[in-house]
Amino acid sequence: MAQFDGKVLIVTGGASGIGEAVARGFVQRGGKVVLADIDAARGRVIASEIGHAAVFQETDVRNPSDCQTAVQRAVAAFGTADCLVNSAIKMAPGPLADLAPEDWRSVVDVGLTGTFLMTQAFGRWVMTHNRTGAVVNLSSMSGFQPYTSAGAYSTVKAAVMMLGDHFAIEWARKGIRVNTVAPGHIETPLTVYLKDPAIKRGRESVTPLGRVGQVEDVVGGILFLLSDEARYVSATTLVIDGGVTKSIFNHFPGRTWS
Numbered sequence: 001m002a003q004f005d006g007k008v009l010i011v012t013g014g015a016s017g018i019g020e021a022v023a024r025g026f027v028q029r030g031g032k033v034v035l036a037d038i039d040a041a042r043g044r045v046i047a048s049e050i051g052h053a054a055v056f057q058e059t060d061v062r063n064p065s066d067c068q069t070a071v072q073r074a075v076a077a078f079g080t081a082d083c084l085v086n087s088a089i090k091m092a093p094g095p096l097a098d099l100a101p102e103d104w105r106s107v108v109d110v111g112l113t114g115t116f117l118m119t120q121a122f123g124r125w126v127m128t129h130n131r132t133g134a135v136v137n138l139s140s141m142s143g144f145q146p147y148t149s150a151g152a153y154s155t156v157k158a159a160v161m162m163l164g165d166h167f168a169i170e171w172a173r174k175g176i177r178v179n180t181v182a183p184g185h186i187e188t189p190l191t192v193y194l195k196d197p198a199i200k201r202g203r204e205s206v207t208p209l210g211r212v213g214q215v216e217d218v219v220g221g222i223l224f225l226l227s228d229e230a231r232y233v234s235a236t237t238l239v240i241d242g243g244v245t246k247s248i249f250n251h252f253p254g255r256t257w258s
């Protein structure tokens with residue numbers, strides 16, 4: 001029996017990056033998946049590539065009815081909704097002194113409010129049908145360290161961790177586990193700056209494990225948290241960053257990596 005036989009995952013931001021990789025990994029381990037994304041063209045392509053175990057649902061996580069529809073699509077297509085991964089995010093970088101209110105709101109609305117609305121819609125269905133569930137939210141090492149000129153990004157990613165803990169505690173007795181994953185610098189379509197070899201080498205040099213992360217490095221942690229192997233894990237943040245968040249003292253003069 002495969003790890004996720006009979007299980008159904010909804011993944012927001014599932015048309016690319018970490019979300020896409022999680023969807024593929026979940027299906028490879030026996031599950032079925034709903035790709036919920038605003039990018040309909042790419043989402044349909046990815047669902048077709050994955051095959052009969054995947055469907056695409058156009059979803060704007062800022063819209064409560066879209067979030068409810070994504071859950072309904074999972075139930076209509078596969079009979080249930082067991083797991084949720086919230087990886088949808090919007091980037092609108094800029095220094096805070098110059099940041100336009102609409103750019104601030106765009107990141108908050110997708111990354112934080114969207115995570116709230118999608119988790120709420122999923123949890124309501126699970127509790128109404130007396131089932132159990134598992135949720136993983138995507139934060140970032142930027143939720144621990146301010147990311148200069150990234151606009152609202154660090155603030156949103158810090159808030160996502162607290163939101164996940166809040167849901168986890170409120171829903172613990174309902175049989176719904178909620179955890180967070182905080183990746184470090186990972187090569188995805190959003191991290192276009194890593195295409196610059198000099199930037200990539202610089203990132204590698206400050207990472208204790210000596211390399212920039214790949215989406216596959218993050219997928220295993222997310223799938224673990226969704227699985228029954230993590231049945232006693234909730235209200236936890238798993239940092240997957242090659243050790244960089246904890247390495248600040250190694251960058252002080254007089255310190256070495258040896």
